[in-house]
Amino acid sequence: QQQVKQSPQSLIVQKGGISIINCAYENTAFDYFPWYQQFPGKGPALLIAIRPDVSEKKEGRFTISFNKSAKQFSLHIMDSQPGDSATYFCAAGGGQLTFGSGTQLTVLP
Amino acid sequence: SQTIHQWPATLVQPVGSPLSLECTVEGTSNPNLYWYRQAAGRGLQLLFYSVGIGQISSEVPQNLSASRPQDRQFILSSKKLLLSDSGFYLCAWSVGLGELFFGEGSRLTVL
Numbered sequence: 506q507q508q509v510k511q512s513p514q515s516l517i518v519q520k521g522g523i524s525i526i527n528c529a530y531e532n533t534a535f536d537y538f539p540w541y542q543q544f545p546g547k548g549p550a551l552l553i554a555i556r557p558d559v560s561e562k563k564e565g566r567f568t569i570s571f572n573k574s575a576k577q578f579s580l581h582i583m584d585s586q587p588g589d590s591a592t593y594f595c596a597a598g599g600g601q602l603t604f605g606s607g608t609q610l611t612v613l614p
Numbered sequence: 615s616q617t618i619h620q621w622p623a624t625l626v627q628p629v630g631s632p633l634s635l636e637c638t639v640e641g642t643s644n645p646n647l648y649w650y651r652q653a654a655g656r657g658l659q660l661l662f663y664s665v666g667i668g669q670i671s672s673e674v675p676q677n678l679s680a681s682r683p684q685d686r687q688f689i690l691s692s693k694k695l696l697l698s699d700s701g702f703y704l705c706a707w708s709v710g711l712g713e714l715f716f717g718e719g720s721r722l723t724v725l
Contacts, residue, residue, distance in 0.1 A: 547719065554713070594658065
């Protein structure tokens with residue numbers, strides 16, 4: 506079964522702190538690893554994505570770290586803000602995407 | 615630019631009634647189209663995907679069906695809704711093996 510395991514299920518961080526969400530995948534054929542951000546009542550929106558030819562990708566306060574040998578990747582949100590409070594999904598695939606179960610992030614003011 | 619439209623945004627239906635959710639994509643040709651369901655506080659469950667007109671693949675056997683009558687139109691249907699069909703339904707599109715773009719979703723409550 507091609508699962509993507511995401512943790513933690515929920516995360517509470519103080520404003521200005523670092524939020525870290527982790528994902529692990531099983532299928533070594535996966536070559537695309539995006540993260541999606543979803544606000545309540547809205548569809549998920551692509552936040553940042555990485556291909557396995559690099560170990561890290563940074564866009565503003567958001568960074569993906571990728572460990573191919575461990576089959577793990579993580580999202581780091583630096584200087585977390587209350588506006589970052591949302592549900593975050595990791596995904597992995599080589600065509601169709603397999604999604605993680607989501608992490609509900611709350612950033613306290 | 616590409617856009618995706620999904621409607622209705624909210625729907626309340628009695629058990630046993632039919633369902634039709636519609637999705638259209640603008641600004642691209644021959645997209646891959648998807649229907650996902652998201653139960654409250656849960657992840658994304660792929661229901662159907664389509665790589666072309668009339669081509670539908672089902673990931674989860676159930677009382678839902680999908681159709682693609684036109685290149686950029688994707689419809690999710692049911693003849694008789696169950697309570698368990700309640701959820702947030704998301705249409706999405708992609709081109710080839712690229713990024714997946716989601717619509718705004720349709721909230722279905724079955725009473």
